Amino acid sequence: MLGLYARALEASHIPTAMITLFPEITDKVGAPRTLQVPFKMGRPCGEPFDFETRKRVLDQLIELLTLPSGTRAIYQDKS
Amino acid sequence: MKMKTKLKSKLSRTFSSNFTNAYQKFTMSHMQENKNLPEAILQNPLSKCKVALVSTAGVHLKSDKPFDVDNPAGDPSFRIIPSDITEQELTVTHIYFDTKFAKTDPSIVFPLHQLKEAAADGKIGRVSEINVGLNGGILDTAIAEKDFIPKVVELFDNEGIDAALLVPG
Numbered sequence: 707m708l709g710l711y712a713r714a715l716e717a718s719h720i721p722t723a724m725i726t727l728f729p730e731i732t733d734k735v736g737a738p739r740t741l742q743v744p745f746k747m748g749r750p751c752g753e754p755f756d757f758e759t760r761k762r763v764l765d766q767l768i769e770l771l772t773l774p775s776g777t778r779a780i781y782q783d784k785s
Numbered sequence: 786m787k788m789k790t791k792l793k794s795k796l797s798r799t800f801s802s803n804f805t806n807a808y809q810k811f812t813m814s815h816m817q818e819n820k821n822l823p824e825a826i827l828q829n830p831l832s833k834c835k836v837a838l839v840s841t842a843g844v845h846l847k848s849d850k851p852f853d854v855d856n857p858a859g860d861p862s863f864r865i866i867p868s869d870i871t872e873q874e875l876t877v878t879h880i881y882f883d884t885k886f887a888k889t890d891p892s893i894v895f896p897l898h899q900l901k902e903a904a905a906d907g908k909i910g911r912v913s914e915i916n917v918g919l920n921g922g923i924l925d926t927a928i929a930e931k932d933f934i935p936k937v938v939e940l941f942d943n944e945g946i947d948a949a950l951l952v953p954g
Contacts, residue, residue: 707861707923708841708951711934715949716823718938724951728809736819737951747801748842748882750953754890757899764899764950768831768908771948775824 709735716775723770725750725763729778738775741767786880787855794854794880801881815924827948829910834947836904837913838866839937841921842887842894842954843879846870851878852920859923861933866916872898879954881922894952913946921954 709732712722716738726732726740727747733740743763745752752759763781770779786794801808827834843852845864853860866875877887877894887894897916904911917937923929941949 707919707921707926707929708839708953710926710930711839711919711937712949712951713819713823714934714938715941716825718942719825719828720938720941720946721825721827721948722951723948725953727953728812730809731812731816734813734816734818736822738822738824748879748884748954749886749893750842751893751896751899754886754893757892760892760896760899761902764896764903765908767950768836768903771827771834771836771950772831775822 709737712737712739721771723767725767733778739770739773739777739779741770741779741781743781790855790880797881798883829947831909832907833910835911835913835945836900836909837941837944837946837949838895838897838900838916838952839919839949840895840917840952840954841919842882842952843877843884843920844875844887844891844895844918845878846874847876848874851876854878854880854920858925860920861923861926861929863933863937864918866895866897866918868897868901868912868914868916879920879922882954894954896952900950910947913944915940915944915946
C-alpha cells in the first residue's frame, strides 16, 4: 500500500523516497524511488537504539529525493 | 485485540520470519503491477524543503484510536502525527510484525527524531507539522485508493509539503 501512496504523491508533484525490505514487491507496484535496506520486517530503519544506523538510513533516504524516479538505491553501511 | 486476531498475528509473523521467500511470493501474487513510474521533481533545494514522514508500521499517538486490526480486510484509515510530539506519545498497532521492538524505540519505524536532526543540520528545510501513520498489510487496496490516499495527497498539497519519506512496517 505504501507504494501506492508514493505513486499518488508523485503524480501530485510531491517527490517521494521510500524504504523497501522487499524490492521485488516494490518494483512490481512501481514505487518511484526506493532505498533497499538489509533489515528485518518491523525494523525498517535498523535495530532499536542503533541511532548511528538510523541517521545513515535517513540521510540516504533524503539524498534519494534528488535522484530521478526509477532509482533503486541500496543502503550503504558506511557513509 | 481479539484472541482470533492474536492467533492470526502469531501465525503470520511465524510464517513471514521463517518462510520469507514464500511470504514475498504470497504478497507479490496480490500486488497490482504498474509499469509506468510517475515522477515529481523537487522544486527547491533540499535545504529549503518541507519534508513529511509516512509510515505503514501502524504508528499512531497513544491518545488516538488504534487501527482496527480485528477487521480481516485491514484498516485503511490514517492517523495524523504532529511533528512536535515526543516519542513517548507514540505507539504501534500492527499484527504482521512483532511490535515490541518498535514500542521500545519508535524511531526504528518512524524516524521523526532523526528527521528533526536533519532539519537542524540544514540537510532539509524543515519537518512538516503533519506526518502520517498507516496500517499496512492490506491486500485489497481499493478503499485506500478511493478514499484515503486522495485525502492524504490533498492534505499534503494544502500543507505545502515539498517531499515525503515513506517507511514500511
